[in-house]
Each structure stands twice: as C-alpha cells, then as structure tokens.
Amino acid sequence: MRCSRWCRVAAACIIAGWLAMAAGSSDAAEEARRFLDGLRELGYYDTALDYLDYARNDSAVDKEFKDVIDYEAGLTLIEAARRGRQTSIREQHLGDARTRFAKFLAEHAEHPLAASANTQLANLLVERGRIKVEQAASDNRSPAEKKQLLEDGRALYREAEKVFDALEKKFVAALKKFPKLIPDTEKKLIDEREQVRKDLLQSRLALASVLYEISKTYEPGSADRKKMLIAAAEMYAKWYDMYSTLLAGLYAHMWEARCYKELAPSDKTYWEKAFGCYEDLLDQPDDPQPFRDLKNKTLILFLETAQENKAPKVLQDAIAKYRAWTKAARPNEESSADGLALRFNGGDTILQYVKTLEQDKAKEKADLLRVAKIAFIHVTDHPGEFQRQARARLRLPEFAGDEGPDTDPTNFAEACDLAKDALDRTQDEGLPEEEVAKFRADAIRLYRLAMKMRPADVDPEEINTIRYYLTFLYWASGDLYESAVMGGFLARKYPAGTGARQGARICMAAWLTVYNDARRRLKAAQASQDGADPEAIDRIEAEIKFVNAQMVDIAKHTANTWPGEPEAEEAWGMLIRTSLIEDQLDAAREYLGKMGAESPKRGEMQLMVGQRIWSNYLAKSKMPEDDENPPDPATLDKLVVDARTTLEEGVARMRKPVDDGGGEITYTLAASVLSLAQIGLGSGQPDKAIQWLEDEKIGALTLVKAGSAATERGKFREQTYKTALRAYVAVQKLKEAEEAMNLLEELVKQSGDADAAKTLTKTYISLGRELQDQLERLRKEKKTAEMEKVAGGFELFLDNILKREEGNTFSSLHWVAETYRGMATEFDRPGSKTPEQAKVYYGKANAAYDTIFKLMKDKKIEAPAGAVDSINIRKAKCLRRLGRYMDALAIIKAILRERNMVLEAQLEGAYTYQDWGREKSLGYDVAIKGKYETKGKEKYFYVIWGWGKLAKRVIRSKPHKAIFHEARYNLALCRFNMALNPPDKYKNKKSDLLAQAEKDVLIIQKLFPDMGGPQWQPKYNELLKDIQETQGKKRTGLKKQ
Amino acid sequence: MKTRCLILAVGLCLWAAVAARAFDTIKTTSSTSITCKVTAVSWKEVGYDQRGVPGSVPVNEVFTIFFEGEPSSMNTARTHLTKALYQEALDSFNKVKTEDITNEWIAQDVVFYKAFCAAKLALGGTGDVVEAGKKMLAFAGQHTTSYHYLEACEVLGDLLVAAGKFSAAEAYYGRVAKAPWPDFQMRARVSMGMALLAQGTAAKTAQAEQLFNSVLAMNVEGDLAKAQKMKATLGKARCQVDKDAPAAIAAVKRIIADADPEAVEMHALAYNTLGVALLKAGNDGEALLAFLHVHVLYFNVPNAHGEALFHLTKLWTKMGKADRARTTKKLLQDRYPNSRWTQTGGA
Incomplete structure (x- = not known):
C-alpha cells in the first residue's frame, strides 16, 4: 500500500506547529512561524535551521519567537530525519533534536510549550522506531533481520506509547485543576488552561499515531495489524468527536480515514467510512493556509483510496475533485511536496479510471489522458519523490511517444533520475538483449554524468549509491576491471556506506572472472599446437599474478571488515579456491581456519582442502626413491591424517541436513565420501573404505546402487565400483568384490x-x-x-x-x-x-x-x-x-620372424638373452650381438638384433631416444657382466672386456653428453664406477664435461 | 482601481445584480454611494445630477460607477474583479454584447475593464504583456476623457516596465503624476522612480532618488499616503544600496516592522529590497532569507515573486545547491514566462 512521505508527517509536528501558533501570538512571531513552516514544506531544513540561528540575534525578531527557537529547531530536525534517506544522518538529526528540546526545557521550563517539548522527546522514540521499520522493508534484509528490526521498532513504539499515555494522564489531571468557569478578566488563567488543553490534545493524537505505527510492524492483512488499525481509528475518531472544531481535530479525522483506507482491502465496509471522512474534510474552507494544507493532504489520500477502491464512480468523483483543485492551484503548490503528490496521484487515478471506459468513450478517454499527461509532465519537471515514477508513467503505452524531450540532463538530480530509469528498464521482462545492453550503456553514461555534475553539498550516501550502481552495471556489461575498481573503492573507502558490501562482493567476482579467464588463456597458450610463445606466456603469468594479488586483497578486506557476514564467508571461500589453484595449500588451510565455524560454506571448503591434501600426499608418495628430497614417511602419514580429518569434518557438516531428513545429497558430498573411501583404501584401511562406501545414507556405493542423481557426473560410478572392488578384495570379501566387478562391466556396457x-x-x-x-x-x-x-x-x-x-x-x-x-x-x-x-x-x-x-x-x-x-x-x-628362457625366446622369435621391427619384442629378446647370461655367460654376448638364423635365401637374418643393432637402428629416431640409451646401457652392462664371468670364447680377455665396457660408456658420454637424461645418466655413471672399481681404479665415474 | 482592488477587496460587499437600473450609482473610495444620473465624465471628475442638484466627484475618489441599463454580467464581472479573479472577470466581460450597448460610458467601461483584466493577467505572468499593452494603449489613445484614463496610463506604465521598456513607462507615469491629487501624484512618482531605478544607470538612479524624496516630502496624510511613502522609502533605500548598504538595510527593516501585516505587496517589495541591499553588503545568507520570505510568504505578488525567484536562483547556484537553483529557475520560467526576470535575467 503506497503512502508517500508526506503521509508520515506525524500529528506531533503539525499540531506542534499549530500549538506554537497559539492565540495571542504577535504578528511578527506569526510571520516568523509561517516563514519557518514554509521552509520546512519546501524541504529546506538546513535553511530553516540557519534562519533560526539568525533569528536568535536579529533585533527585529521578537522575544516571543526567540524563546521557542530551540523548540522549533527540534521540530525542524525531526522533520528532516523523517524525510532523510541515510540512516546515520537521520539518527544524527534525531540526536540533535533531542539536544535542542532538552535545551529548550532547561531554559524555559515554564514555557507553555514545555509540555509539548516533552511530548516531542517521546516522539523521538517514534522516529527511531520508524527508522527500524523502514530498514526492515529494505530488500537486502534477510527474513530474520526483518523480523528483528520490526520487533525493535515495535518495542520503541511501545515505549513511546507509555510516555504518551503518562503525559495524557498528567494533562487530564492538570486540566481538572482549573475551575470550570474562568472569568474573562483572568486572561492568564484562560491562556494556561488553553495551553493544557492543547498539550492534552497533542498527547492524545500522538497516542493514536503510535497505535497506527505499531500496526505497520505486523504483516499486511494479519489479524494483529487489523487489530491495531482498528484501535488507532477508534482513537482518532474519539479525538475528532472531541475536537472537531479545531484544526488538530480535523487532522485526527484525516488519520482516521487513513486507517480505514488500510483496512478496506480486507473489509469492504471501511471504504464508505474512509470516503465519509474525506468528504467531511474537503468541505472545509480553503483559507487560512493551514486549512488548505489539510485539504490538500486529504485530497491526496482520497485519490489514493479511489485508486485502491477502483469503482468507476469513485474514480470519477476523485478525478472531478482533482481537476477542480488544479484550476485553483496556488503558486506555492507548483513544486510543493503536496502539490506534486496531488498531481501524480491525479494522473494515476485517471489511468485507473480510463481502464473502465467502454470503446465508445474514446473522446472522454483522450481528454482525460491529456490531463494525466500534463500532470505527469509537470511532476517530471520537479525533483521530488514522484519524479522518477512520473517519467515511468509517461512511458506507458497510453502516452506512447510522450517521454518528453530527449535531451541530456542539466543537473545532478535529473541525471540520477534518468540513470535510474535506464537501470530499471534493464529489468523489464521480455526485453531483447540488445535493448538491455543499450539501457545499461545509457545508465552508465548518465551516472557518470551525474558524478561530474554533483553539487558540493550532495549527501555522500547518494554518491555511494551511484558508485554501487556503476559497479553493478560495469559487471553486467562485462567491464570487469572497471567493476572491480569501483566496487573495491566503495568497499575500502566507505565500508559503512550504502552498497559497500555488495560492491565488495561484485569486486571479488570480477577479479575472479578475470583470473579464471587468464588461467584459461595460459592453458591454451601452453598447449598451443603451433608451439608456445614464451613472451605471451610470461605476459599472461604476470597478469595472473597481478589479478590474484588484487583478489586476495579485496577478499581479505571483505572478510576482515564484515566478519560473520555472508560476504566474508564468500571471501574466505574464494581465497581458499584460488590458493588451491595456486598450489598454496598452507594458505588454503589458514583461510579455512578463519572461516566461521557455522558458515554454510565451511563444509564444502573443507572437502576441497581435504581433497587437495590427499592429492598432495599422492604426488609426494609417487616421488622417485632416489629423489634429492625424498618424502619423509612421517610427513606422508601426517598428510594422510590431515586429509582424512579435514574431509571427515566436511562430510560431517554436509551430511547433517541429510541425516535430519530432507537435505539434498549433492555431488560434492558424494564425491567427498568417495574420496574418504579412497583415502581409507590408499592408507591401508580398507575396512574404513568399506564403511564409507556402504554408509546407509551417503555411502558412495549406496548412492550409486540407488541411482542417485548426485552420482551421475563424470566417472563417479566407475570410480565407486573400482574403489569398492579394491576395498572388498583387500578385506577378502570376494563375493562383494566380484559383484562390484560385474557391476563395473555392466556399467560400461550400458554406457552405449x-x-x-x-x-x-x-x-x-x-x-x-x-x-x-x-x-x-x-x-x-x-x-x-x-x-x-x-x-x-x-x-x-x-x-x-x-x-x-x-x-x-x-x-x-x-x-x-x-x-x-x-x-x-x-x-x-x-x-x-x-x-x-x-x-x-x-x-x-x-x-x-x-x-x-x-x-x-x-x-x-x-x-x-x-x-x-x-x-x-x-x-x-x-x-x-x-627362467624359462627358451620358451620365452620361442615366442619372441615367432613374432620377430614375421614382424622383425616390433621393438618391444626386440627389447624382450635382448633382455631374455641377457637374463640367460646370468646362467650362461655367453648369453650376454648374444644379447649384445643378436641372434641370426637363415630365413629363406637370407643366411644371416638377425631375428633378434641384440643391443648393438638395436641401438644402431634407433640412434637417429628422436622418439626412440630412451630405447637407444636402454640398448647402449645394457650393451655396456652385458659386456661388464661378461667380463666378470667370461665365456670360453673370451677367456683371458677380462681386461679387454672391461676396457671395452668402459669405452662403451665413455663413447656415449662423448657423443651424447646428456646420456639419456636423469633416467639413464645415473645408470651409466654407476656402471662406469663398477667397471672402474673392477679395473682397480678409483670409482670416479663420469667426468664432468 | 489597482490599489482599490488590492486594499479594499476584503471590505467590499457584493452588489446584488439588478437586471436594469433606473439610475446610476457612483461608488466612492470612502464606501459611500451616490445615486444619481451621471451627466459628464472626464479624466478629472465625474459630474452628476442628484434629484436636480448637480455635483461632481473627483476621479481619485471614484471607486466604480454602476450605470443605468448596463448588462447584468458586468456586475458579475466586477465581483470577480474585487476578488482579483481576473480571468473570470474577463470571461464575464467577454459575454457582454457590446452591440447592444448604447451608452458610450458603459461601452468605455467594457473596453477598459477587458484591457485591465488582460493587463493584470499579463502582469501576473499568465498573459502576454505585449498584447495586453496594445489593448490598454488603444483605450488610452481613444478615450483620453474617460474617468479610467489615468488608471489606464498607470497600468500602461506597469506593462511597459514589465516589458523592460522603462523610458516609455516613465512617460505614462508622468501623465499620472500631473494629476491634481496628491495620492495619484505620489503613486505615479513612486512608480516612475521604480521604473528609473530598474534602468540601473547612476543617472537614472539619481533621478529616481529625487522622485522618492519628493514623495517623502509631500505633506499628505492618510493610509494611502502612508503606504506610498513607505514605498518611496523602499525605493530610496534601493537607490542608496550602493552608497550606504547598512543604512538602506536599516531603513527597509523599519518598513517591514511598521507595515500592515496584510499589506502583502508592501512586504514583498520590502523583502526584495532588503535582499538586494544585503547582497550589496556581501551578506548572501541573509539575502537568501529575505528573498525566501517573498517566495514562501508573498508569492502572490507576481512581479516581486519573479524578482525573488531570479535572485534565489543565483544565490542557490552560488551556494552550490544546484537542485534548488534549478527548481526556482524552472518555477520562474513556468510561472512568469514573459517577465523581465525570466527573459533578460533582470534589468
């Protein structure tokens, strides 16, 4: 239910102003007060406060007005708080108001307005309550936060209610002390009694207002809300009856109507009551000005009510009243808040009404739409609450093409409004992407223009709102660097400001997107079939380093600035992910430690870190035994324990909702359980692996057998069966192992x-x-x-x-x-x-x-x-x-006779003779030289090449470089072994064989200095040392080249 | 009529419409009615015969004349006039069938009042100053013997000032200043002085000051005289702004304190004068407040409101409040599109 800001002007403010215009005010004081009211009506609160400061020292201002300067300042500050947008500034105003009222009371305790000032102090509670309720209405509040804020607001209202109630009783008691009849000559006593009456009225109206405000802390349509509205309406009605001859009484009647307006949608009997009140009020004269103001406010309510009622006759009546008002509108109503509200609502009422017109009423419709258009255009020309909405109205099909002149804005407010319009349009349903992009670009351009045109006194929060919108718009447009810079600026410079948290979130997302994109480009560059471009790779790596640093910085800032908030948890999550990508496991662990214990993301992060620890373990455990830094078994064990602990904790968190019933089993959870099974298996605890596989609710095998959607991704099912197979085998549950194997085979067959x-x-x-x-x-x-x-x-x-x-x-x-x-x-x-x-x-x-x-x-x-x-x-x-060499050779020769170039067979042939050499030393010789036989006409067909010929065959083949060295090494090895146990053929040739073996190694070093790299060079080296030792030389091995 | 409408409007009662009169009625500024037969009309006096006894009323004492046989819609029109509802009055006067009018004085009344309403609307910002000026000029040119003549000259002067034609305005005010009655002389001199002042030159300002001084020196009593002397004081203060702003400020403040609270035009003029003086004294903050008084409290004095909006626009801009500057400028343009304050940015 719409209720524009003016609607929230409380009884206290209006009545206070009226009270201050008490009988007997001097003309000068009255003029001063009217001027002050006028400044407030225009929203010039700062100027109003300046005026009050000036008036204090102006000799032309009489004492009567000077005495109430602090009181008036308090009222002005309350009004400024009510219309303000930024919570901190509003609360500052309320604090200042309290100070001013307290000062007034301290200096003028006996002043006729002293009681009113006390009432205003209670009214500050209402204002604070309003702030809570407005905060609850904000879109970025969680349900829990909304509930708490509404409860807080209600508590403040109840506190105010108690104060007003006490004041009311106090004033009733005070009134009773006056004699029933006071002679006319007792002017002072009459004035005092009048003041008490007015104070009493003020407290009574405040009581009714509080009930109304309390109603708004309940859900619309709820029984509680209805109850409070009825209570407020009844109280307003009572005060109207009692004070109908006073302006304050008439306001009570208007607020009574407002209650009926809000009750009407759920109970149609209230429509009539509401309209009845409006008619009473609209019959009032137009002068003096306060009556005019009341009538204007009533007419606004009337129009709003008519729109909600929707009955054609009611709408017609409302339109007639609106048109009559426009004819008699006063100059100061051109741009006043009420004037603009009236025009806007007049236009909306017409829009509502024309929908009810039949086809044959085209002329009437056109005429009315013309009136509405004029109203909306007028409102678009004046900054205010309705300006943006009026622009939106002009874009309706009814006014097709009437959006007004398409010129650039000339000032900050206009630029902001146009920008917001463009931004809103990007959310229009069904809009083609090109149109959305166009509006987005417009919004960016206009917001940037607004930033250039911003006045010196603009509310910083308004600028921050613009910055936030720009952050979002850049992000949506794919301008990631701009988005990150703007969002980061907002988050760092104005952490408590509007949009700071959201800006931080977008900044992180923008940097992450850039980072991921750079990673993709790096991968593509490295894998390029044309050959990797080192410079391009360097550039991308530098970019990754830079972006990662920015990401870490904003994530840390976010996590430290808003601890416990969703943004902080997201930040930790992002830091963990990117640390894992950058292979910084310790950093990932550190960030995991900083994540909130109750963070909903913690489980998932634990799983990621746990799986990385496990991968780390696997990689380290596969390192060659002769590595320079072989892994320490204790370290490896610790890694396993870490991995298991982290994963188990993560799974425990993530399984809770499943165990409690209704929780979803996600792929992450299923994959983590499988990982735990694999860890159990890999660390020699197959029984634990089976526990994880067979867990009733989340076991990997359980889920696969149940056909859970969580197991459909990738090769999850295959991995599960393989793990199950190994685990069952390990514990010798052969039947289950066989079943797993059969299921695995079935899975592959069914894959199509x-x-x-x-x-x-x-x-x-x-x-x-x-x-x-x-x-x-x-x-x-x-x-x-x-x-x-x-x-x-x-x-x-x-x-x-x-x-x-x-x-x-x-x-x-x-x-x-x-x-x-x-x-x-x-x-x-x-x-x-x-x-x-x-x-x-x-x-x-x-x-x-x-x-x-x-x-x-x-x-x-x-x-x-x-x-x-x-x-x-x-x-x-x-x-x-x-040791079945002949049988082995028979198989190998059979292959090589047909396909002599099968290298694997040639290798195996040479190895077979070499192994045989241990029993019969001549085997080494054959292993070196190969074995020939007659094949057809070829007498010396080398069915097995031996190491020598094998090396010669592959010496020029780069892909077979390893085989070359394997052959040359084994050739030298065979010669050395032969030297140790020479066959008859080489009897007494030991030293020659050793020398030859030495040459075999050294020639390789001379011709191929890298000697086959880390795989073969150490072998050559050790062999040479053995040869040297056998020769009686020092085991110096290969000399450095 | 201008002054009479403004000051006496509240006190006037509605005259019951009578389809046909058997006599003429001269309503005077002292609220007396002379039931008679008008026998002669000139720019100086209205002669009549009252049951065979001749008499005359000087034009400065004639509030209005109800002629025998005038159309009833003229009564309605006059009623609107007294309430300053100029558009409604004009609409009523437009309904009068001039071809049926045989009495030339009634015909002159119709022509004059139509021109007068148009002039008031134009001066109020909603009509065309030039067109209204043409109508009034035509009347003044053709009816130099009408009892409305001097009033027509005064209104013409106002229209010429609004159009920025100050020298021409001086000429018409000058004719009014030659009237034999002190109140007309005072009014005319004040208006002439304002027109001279608006021209902005030192020589014209000096001339204006002389005129204002001459008004202040006139030994005339009464509320009307007092009001004109106040205006003259304000005018003089404007003249002295460059020489002695503090003195000007003090003088204006005295006027504000002494003026009748209901004298909205006086207050509007005073606050604008105060604002200008404060601007000269370099006190922008108080000048802002002065002009805001006109905008907030005396917005129904069109020319003054226009001037106040003009100054407010500049002050808001100077103070960095661009939004407020834009609003006041827009209001000035929309409300007073033909005002000199809108078109030329002032004098």
Whole structure:
C-alpha cells in the first residue's frame, strides 16, 4: 500500500506547529512561524535551521519567537530525519533534536510549550522506531533481520506509547485543576488552561499515531495489524468527536480515514467510512493556509483510496475533485511536496479510471489522458519523490511517444533520475538483449554524468549509491576491471556506506572472472599446437599474478571488515579456491581456519582442502626413491591424517541436513565420501573404505546402487565400483568384490560406448595401475605387512576371476594377467635373480595369458586387434623371469620372424638373452650381438638384433631416444657382466672386456653428453664406477664435461 | 482601481445584480454611494445630477460607477474583479454584447475593464504583456476623457516596465503624476522612480532618488499616503544600496516592522529590497532569507515573486545547491514566462 512521505508527517509536528501558533501570538512571531513552516514544506531544513540561528540575534525578531527557537529547531530536525534517506544522518538529526528540546526545557521550563517539548522527546522514540521499520522493508534484509528490526521498532513504539499515555494522564489531571468557569478578566488563567488543553490534545493524537505505527510492524492483512488499525481509528475518531472544531481535530479525522483506507482491502465496509471522512474534510474552507494544507493532504489520500477502491464512480468523483483543485492551484503548490503528490496521484487515478471506459468513450478517454499527461509532465519537471515514477508513467503505452524531450540532463538530480530509469528498464521482462545492453550503456553514461555534475553539498550516501550502481552495471556489461575498481573503492573507502558490501562482493567476482579467464588463456597458450610463445606466456603469468594479488586483497578486506557476514564467508571461500589453484595449500588451510565455524560454506571448503591434501600426499608418495628430497614417511602419514580429518569434518557438516531428513545429497558430498573411501583404501584401511562406501545414507556405493542423481557426473560410478572392488578384495570379501566387478562391466556396457570393450580394458588397466601404485607406496613406506595383505587379497580375487567359467571377457582376463604381472613387478628385483614371491605372480600371469589364448582359440572371447602380439610379449616376459628362457625366446622369435621391427619384442629378446647370461655367460654376448638364423635365401637374418643393432637402428629416431640409451646401457652392462664371468670364447680377455665396457660408456658420454637424461645418466655413471672399481681404479665415474 | 482592488477587496460587499437600473450609482473610495444620473465624465471628475442638484466627484475618489441599463454580467464581472479573479472577470466581460450597448460610458467601461483584466493577467505572468499593452494603449489613445484614463496610463506604465521598456513607462507615469491629487501624484512618482531605478544607470538612479524624496516630502496624510511613502522609502533605500548598504538595510527593516501585516505587496517589495541591499553588503545568507520570505510568504505578488525567484536562483547556484537553483529557475520560467526576470535575467 503506497503512502508517500508526506503521509508520515506525524500529528506531533503539525499540531506542534499549530500549538506554537497559539492565540495571542504577535504578528511578527506569526510571520516568523509561517516563514519557518514554509521552509520546512519546501524541504529546506538546513535553511530553516540557519534562519533560526539568525533569528536568535536579529533585533527585529521578537522575544516571543526567540524563546521557542530551540523548540522549533527540534521540530525542524525531526522533520528532516523523517524525510532523510541515510540512516546515520537521520539518527544524527534525531540526536540533535533531542539536544535542542532538552535545551529548550532547561531554559524555559515554564514555557507553555514545555509540555509539548516533552511530548516531542517521546516522539523521538517514534522516529527511531520508524527508522527500524523502514530498514526492515529494505530488500537486502534477510527474513530474520526483518523480523528483528520490526520487533525493535515495535518495542520503541511501545515505549513511546507509555510516555504518551503518562503525559495524557498528567494533562487530564492538570486540566481538572482549573475551575470550570474562568472569568474573562483572568486572561492568564484562560491562556494556561488553553495551553493544557492543547498539550492534552497533542498527547492524545500522538497516542493514536503510535497505535497506527505499531500496526505497520505486523504483516499486511494479519489479524494483529487489523487489530491495531482498528484501535488507532477508534482513537482518532474519539479525538475528532472531541475536537472537531479545531484544526488538530480535523487532522485526527484525516488519520482516521487513513486507517480505514488500510483496512478496506480486507473489509469492504471501511471504504464508505474512509470516503465519509474525506468528504467531511474537503468541505472545509480553503483559507487560512493551514486549512488548505489539510485539504490538500486529504485530497491526496482520497485519490489514493479511489485508486485502491477502483469503482468507476469513485474514480470519477476523485478525478472531478482533482481537476477542480488544479484550476485553483496556488503558486506555492507548483513544486510543493503536496502539490506534486496531488498531481501524480491525479494522473494515476485517471489511468485507473480510463481502464473502465467502454470503446465508445474514446473522446472522454483522450481528454482525460491529456490531463494525466500534463500532470505527469509537470511532476517530471520537479525533483521530488514522484519524479522518477512520473517519467515511468509517461512511458506507458497510453502516452506512447510522450517521454518528453530527449535531451541530456542539466543537473545532478535529473541525471540520477534518468540513470535510474535506464537501470530499471534493464529489468523489464521480455526485453531483447540488445535493448538491455543499450539501457545499461545509457545508465552508465548518465551516472557518470551525474558524478561530474554533483553539487558540493550532495549527501555522500547518494554518491555511494551511484558508485554501487556503476559497479553493478560495469559487471553486467562485462567491464570487469572497471567493476572491480569501483566496487573495491566503495568497499575500502566507505565500508559503512550504502552498497559497500555488495560492491565488495561484485569486486571479488570480477577479479575472479578475470583470473579464471587468464588461467584459461595460459592453458591454451601452453598447449598451443603451433608451439608456445614464451613472451605471451610470461605476459599472461604476470597478469595472473597481478589479478590474484588484487583478489586476495579485496577478499581479505571483505572478510576482515564484515566478519560473520555472508560476504566474508564468500571471501574466505574464494581465497581458499584460488590458493588451491595456486598450489598454496598452507594458505588454503589458514583461510579455512578463519572461516566461521557455522558458515554454510565451511563444509564444502573443507572437502576441497581435504581433497587437495590427499592429492598432495599422492604426488609426494609417487616421488622417485632416489629423489634429492625424498618424502619423509612421517610427513606422508601426517598428510594422510590431515586429509582424512579435514574431509571427515566436511562430510560431517554436509551430511547433517541429510541425516535430519530432507537435505539434498549433492555431488560434492558424494564425491567427498568417495574420496574418504579412497583415502581409507590408499592408507591401508580398507575396512574404513568399506564403511564409507556402504554408509546407509551417503555411502558412495549406496548412492550409486540407488541411482542417485548426485552420482551421475563424470566417472563417479566407475570410480565407486573400482574403489569398492579394491576395498572388498583387500578385506577378502570376494563375493562383494566380484559383484562390484560385474557391476563395473555392466556399467560400461550400458554406457552405449561403441568401444565398450576397449573402455573396459582401459578401466581395468587403470585399476591395475592403482593397485600397483598402492603396492609401490606401501613398499616405499616399508609397510611390508600391509603390502602383503593387499597383494594377498588381490591374489585371491584374481584367482577367483580366473577360475570363472562364465562371465569372463578378454578385458577381465587381460586385467587379471596384467595385475598379476604388475604385482610380480612390485616384488621383483630387475637385473637380479627373480624373488620367489615374484615368481609366483609371474606364473599366475602366465597362466592367465594361457587362459586367454585358450578361450580365444575356442572363440569364447575375442581379442581386440593388435592384442595378440602384446599378450605374447608379456607372456614372454613372465617366462623370462621364471627362467624359462627358451620358451620365452620361442615366442619372441615367432613374432620377430614375421614382424622383425616390433621393438618391444626386440627389447624382450635382448633382455631374455641377457637374463640367460646370468646362467650362461655367453648369453650376454648374444644379447649384445643378436641372434641370426637363415630365413629363406637370407643366411644371416638377425631375428633378434641384440643391443648393438638395436641401438644402431634407433640412434637417429628422436622418439626412440630412451630405447637407444636402454640398448647402449645394457650393451655396456652385458659386456661388464661378461667380463666378470667370461665365456670360453673370451677367456683371458677380462681386461679387454672391461676396457671395452668402459669405452662403451665413455663413447656415449662423448657423443651424447646428456646420456639419456636423469633416467639413464645415473645408470651409466654407476656402471662406469663398477667397471672402474673392477679395473682397480678409483670409482670416479663420469667426468664432468 | 489597482490599489482599490488590492486594499479594499476584503471590505467590499457584493452588489446584488439588478437586471436594469433606473439610475446610476457612483461608488466612492470612502464606501459611500451616490445615486444619481451621471451627466459628464472626464479624466478629472465625474459630474452628476442628484434629484436636480448637480455635483461632481473627483476621479481619485471614484471607486466604480454602476450605470443605468448596463448588462447584468458586468456586475458579475466586477465581483470577480474585487476578488482579483481576473480571468473570470474577463470571461464575464467577454459575454457582454457590446452591440447592444448604447451608452458610450458603459461601452468605455467594457473596453477598459477587458484591457485591465488582460493587463493584470499579463502582469501576473499568465498573459502576454505585449498584447495586453496594445489593448490598454488603444483605450488610452481613444478615450483620453474617460474617468479610467489615468488608471489606464498607470497600468500602461506597469506593462511597459514589465516589458523592460522603462523610458516609455516613465512617460505614462508622468501623465499620472500631473494629476491634481496628491495620492495619484505620489503613486505615479513612486512608480516612475521604480521604473528609473530598474534602468540601473547612476543617472537614472539619481533621478529616481529625487522622485522618492519628493514623495517623502509631500505633506499628505492618510493610509494611502502612508503606504506610498513607505514605498518611496523602499525605493530610496534601493537607490542608496550602493552608497550606504547598512543604512538602506536599516531603513527597509523599519518598513517591514511598521507595515500592515496584510499589506502583502508592501512586504514583498520590502523583502526584495532588503535582499538586494544585503547582497550589496556581501551578506548572501541573509539575502537568501529575505528573498525566501517573498517566495514562501508573498508569492502572490507576481512581479516581486519573479524578482525573488531570479535572485534565489543565483544565490542557490552560488551556494552550490544546484537542485534548488534549478527548481526556482524552472518555477520562474513556468510561472512568469514573459517577465523581465525570466527573459533578460533582470534589468
């Protein structure tokens, strides 16, 4: 329900003014008061206060007026507070008003207005209450905040009510003390009694006003609100009856009507009552001026009520009254608040009425719309409460094309209004994007213009509002730097000002967007197929550094300035995210610590940080053992504990609403639970992993089986099954493990993937790698018992799979074989005799490969293209490590006879002879020189090249650089080993062999100074040292070039 | 008529409309009525016959004349005039069928009052000063023997001042100043002095001051004389603003203190004069308050209100209150589009 500002002019102010115009005022005092009233009516409160200061020292101003200067100043300040916009300034005014009234009372305790001043002091409580209620109505208040503010406002009103009630009783008692009849000659006594009557009236009206204000602290339409409105109306009616011959009594009648107006929508009987009051008041004379003012205010209410009532006859009557008023409008009503309110409401009433007209009333409609248009245009020409709304009215279809002259604004207020119009238009529904962009650009231009034209005395909060709008508009337009700069300025320079928090939020968002964009460009530049441009990369990296610094700065400022507020939590969240992106885990942890314990974002952030700690652990645990700074096991353990603790806390927070019922299971929560399962698995606690997988409400496996939407993203389900498989295997729940494996296979098949078989193979391979990684980690951490337990569990499982008669596929069997081989590798010591445990797994792998071949032969499974050679080579590897060299070589030669260039097979052939060399030293020689045979007409067909020829074949091939060094290294190694145990062929040639081995190494250093990089150079170096030592030299190794 | 309308309007009672009179009635400024037969009319006096006894009333004592046989709408029109409802009065006068009028004095009345209403509307800011001036000029040119003649000259002078044609205004005021009655002389001299003052030159200001002094020196009593002497004091104060602003200020303040509270025109003039003097003295703050008095309390004195708005616009701008400056400027332009304060920014 609309109620313009004038409507809130309380009884106290009007009546106080009227009281001050008590009978017996001198002409000079009366003129002074009328002047003061006029300044207030124009809203020139500062000038009114200046006038009062001036009047104090002006000899032309009589004592009667001078005595009440502080009282009048208090009234002026109350009015200024009422019409002000910024809360801090309004409260300042109220504080100053209190000071002035107190001063007045101190200096004029016996003054006839002393009682009124006391009433005004109580009225200050009402004003403070109003501020609370207005703050509650603000859009950026949460429901809880609104509720609290309304309660606070109500409390202040109730306090004021008590004061007014006490004053009323006091005045009633005081009135009773006067004799019933006072002779005319007793002028002083008569005046005193009159004053008490007026004070009593003032307190009574204030009481009714407070009831009305209390009604507004309840929801519209609620029973409480209705009750208070009725109580207020009844009280106003009572005072009207009692004081109908006084102006104050007439105001009571008007406010009574206002109560009926607000009751009417829920109870139609009140319409008649409201209009009845209006008619009583509009029958009053137009003079003197105070009556005119009352009638104007009544007419405004009448028009508002007619618009709400909507009945055509009522609207017609209202329009007739409005038109009569315009004909008799006075010059001072051109731009007065009431005059503008009347015109605006007159226009709106006409708009309401024309909707009811039939088609055949086109002429009447046109005539009325012309009147309305004139009214709106008039209002647009005058700064005030209705100016912007009037402009909006002129944009209605009824006035198509009548928006007024399209010229640039000539002053600050006009620029602001036009800018706000443009901004509002960007929110119009159904507007094409180009139009929205145009209005946005207009709004920016106009606000910037307004900033240039701002007067020196403009309220700083108004400027801050503009700054906030510009921040938002820049953001919406994609001008991110401008948005960030403006929002950041607002947040830092005016943290308590309008829009500061929102400005900070937009600033953070703008910097984050720039940051993310820069990161994307960096990634693209680095991955560029044309080759990375180092300068471009440098520039982008510098930009990222700069933007990150800005982001951190504003986020910290936001978090420190508004602790506990949503913006602060967002800031911490942003700092955590970007710290993780920048790989600053410690900083992320620090910021997490600063997040509020009750912050709704805390859980999510804990999960992010927890997962990063876990990733950190995984990366560190995979570092080579001979790294310069190998990870300390205690550090690794701490990382695991940190990761687990952080994730568990986060999950505990995020699962609460789910456990309480009704809470949503988000992907973040599900992913975090899966992470915890993986941590449990990775840290050798498979039972904990299973707990997380099988949790009744949020278990990853539980959710996947239930088909929860939270598990639909990415490869979540696949990961869950893989984790479940490994976990069950680890605790030897083989049935569940098998079920998980079957579900995994089913998932891949159902995906509709055309290459489902390949995908499944890849899945199994990745599963095998994970297992291998796990075993490797455990081995490095020297957790042998755990390692054996994990391996043991897997062995059982794999055996089980292998034994299945049904349900196996190439993928599953291949995975079994590869897993065994991987496990064997973990237990193996390359270059040495095969350990027993490794032999076991190599044997199982070999059996698995045989099973695959058998099933392929029986056409029970189908291998992907190119898979046969690969399997054979792997089988040959197993046989080699099992010491079945001939069997291995038979397989390798069979491949190489047909496809001599298969490098993997050539490598395996050379290795086989090399391994055989441990038993028969001549094997080393063959490993170096290769093995030939007759093939067709070719007598010396080198079926196996050996290290020498292999190196020659790949020396010029960049992609095979590693193989080259592998071949050259092993060549030197074979020669060295041969030297240690020369075959008959090289008997007594030990030193020659050693010298040759030494040359083998040194020639590589000479020809390829990098010697294969960090992978092979250390190997060459150690080998050379061994050679030197065997030669009796010092183990100096490779000399620095 | 101007002064009579302003000062006596409240006290006048409505005359019942009589479709046809059997006699003429001369209403005097002392509220007496002479029921008679008007026998002669000149710019100086109105001659009559009252039951065979001849008599005359000097024009300065004639408030209005109701002629026998005049249309009833003229009564309605006069009623509007006394309430300063010039548009309504004009509308009523326009309804009079002049072709049916045989009495030339009635015809002259109609012409004069129409011109008079147009002039008042123009001076009030809602009409065209030039068009109104033409009408009044036509009357004054054609009816030099009318009892309205001097009033017509006075109104013409006012219109010429409003149009910024001060020298021409002087000439018409000069004719009024030659009237044989002190109140007319005083009024005319004050008006002439204001017109000279508005021209802004030192010579004209000196001439104006002489005129004001001559008014102050006149040995005339009565409320009307007192009012004119007050105006002359204000005019003189304006003349002295450059020489001795404090003295001017003090003089104006005395006028304000002494003036009848109901004399809105006097107060408007006084506060504007005070404002100008304070501006000269460099006291912008008090000058603002002075002009605001006119804007807030005496806005229904059009020319004064226009001047006050003009000064307020400049002061608000100087004080950095651009919004208020814009509002007052807009009001000046809208309310008084033809005023010299709007068009030329003052004298």
